[in-house]
Amino acid sequence: MNWLTRLIPSIGKSKETASKSKIPDGVWNNCPSCEAILYQPELEKAMFVCPKCGYHLRIGARKRISIFIDKDTFKEFGEEYTTKNPLKFKDLKSYDQRIKEAVNSTGENEALVTGMGKLNDLQVVVAAFEFRFMGGSMGGIVGTKFVEAVDFAIKENLPLICFSTSGGARMQESMISLMQMAKTSAALERLKKSSLPYFSVMIDPIFGGVSASLAMLGDINIAEPGALVGFAGRRVIEDTVRVELPDDFQKAEFLLEHGAIDMIVHRTELRATISDLISKLHKNQDNAVV
């Protein structure tokens, strides 16, 4: 604890700075990377990127959408969908209890928020994972919401942008969760057949089942600076191969170097980059959406 967190207990409790978190406007916050003291309204203006070191702070799904989509244009899909406990899964706590806690702490019904909105006046479909909701893990409802967003994009002839951040599959739904990888990948295949572009924006962190399905399947794969993306987690790999991994392992820069992504884009440049790419991709199309 530094002097400031001792003084103001609400500071430094969590990396989370999204709208639904408990931090009221006007308080101070500190950068998880360089520990610089940051003034919340300034941070908000900077899209939660540390002005001192460029660290991209974690933000919630709704905040993510609100900084990406034109003001007041977002219309949500399937917000009423809730998750049951299909396997009656129970470990130390029951899955129902874990869902209830996640709903209470995040204000979301599931780990994916989907909808449509405008990007520089162009209609687009967006999806954003909520990492605070059980690590952004993908269960049946997450898969279903994603597929419905894809279907809407196909029906209305719109580009799709997904901001992924997820620990992967949701253990509590076992095979139902695993099959969402196939379900979401199959839906994206249909989007591609309709010649609509899919932008996968990789947000720190993405692993397992989400990495090995919808997150890797972008026509254009974009990562935020510093994002960690991989199939297996660092600890699992270290336990398996018994080697200490380099610091940059699975980071955005590593992904770029190994050909997994098209580019690394700073959070404040995402709007401009994606809207430019959409217009480039569509320019010569008969059914141009731009």
Place this chain on the structure above:
Amino acid sequence: MKNFYLDFEKPISDIVDKIEALKIASEDDPKLIPEIEKLKSKEKNLRKRIFSKLSIWQKVQIARHPQRPHTKDYIDLIFSNFVELHGDRQYADDAAIIGGIGDIDNKSFMIIGHEKGRETEEKVKRNFGMPHPEGYRKAKRLMLLAERFSLPIISFIDTAGAYPGIEGEERGQSEAIASNLALMSKLKTQILVFITGEGGSGGALGIGVGDHYSILEHATYSVASPEACSSIIWRTAEKAASAAEAMKVSAQELIKIGIVDEIISEPNGGAHRNYSKTARAIKSSILENIAKFKAIDMDKLLEMRYQKLLKIG
């Protein structure tokens, strides 16, 4: 190979040992022969009893039984004239996935499956059936070949998962699996998936999307290995048995939640006690289902394949 017995199979092995001993003794004393017959029938009943009420954790152990038949065994027993095809044409040939063309009754099939290997040296060569990206990319190449020549695909699932290593990450393990999922969802040929041993995670699914999902009676399939689930959820590797129960990994549970379409019965005592009988059961499922799916128009089949995925979750 000498029979290997798991702890709970031990009572069976005790009787088997007695039978063997009596057989030798009976060469001098024919009066012992009826006793042998009695023991044989006792052994059979005991096997039936033990295998009719396996716990889920025991099923996990059976699915991983060192003598359980592997993809290579099924290829030998089900198909004739198998020609193995190697390599992803980009980086390497991954022996953790075996692929090639084989025949049944003069019809050709593309066969793709995980192969764990049998003896130590082969296990190492095959990386214990845990593929690298090049394994999935070899599978992808063979799937596309199958599509061009209208060969139905028979996929055998038996892996603890894709290999979690440094090189796999560098070469795009996630992308390799993801792009196979996308491809299999629209591949214009019939795909039958057989879960024969342990099915674990995206590493299993990466060659496992199709028109029909069959699982052997004592095989298992889950989002992660019970050990991995245990360490993620319980924060210890000690709770693997509880994790297996909670994830409902058994064939009997999976059919209830609509993940698989069919359970293929195993011989008394498990697939490892009778390879050819197990292979015959798989072969008849192949023949029956290929006939069924070949009669369906391809566009309709692809729509059915997609709808099958949509109804999960």
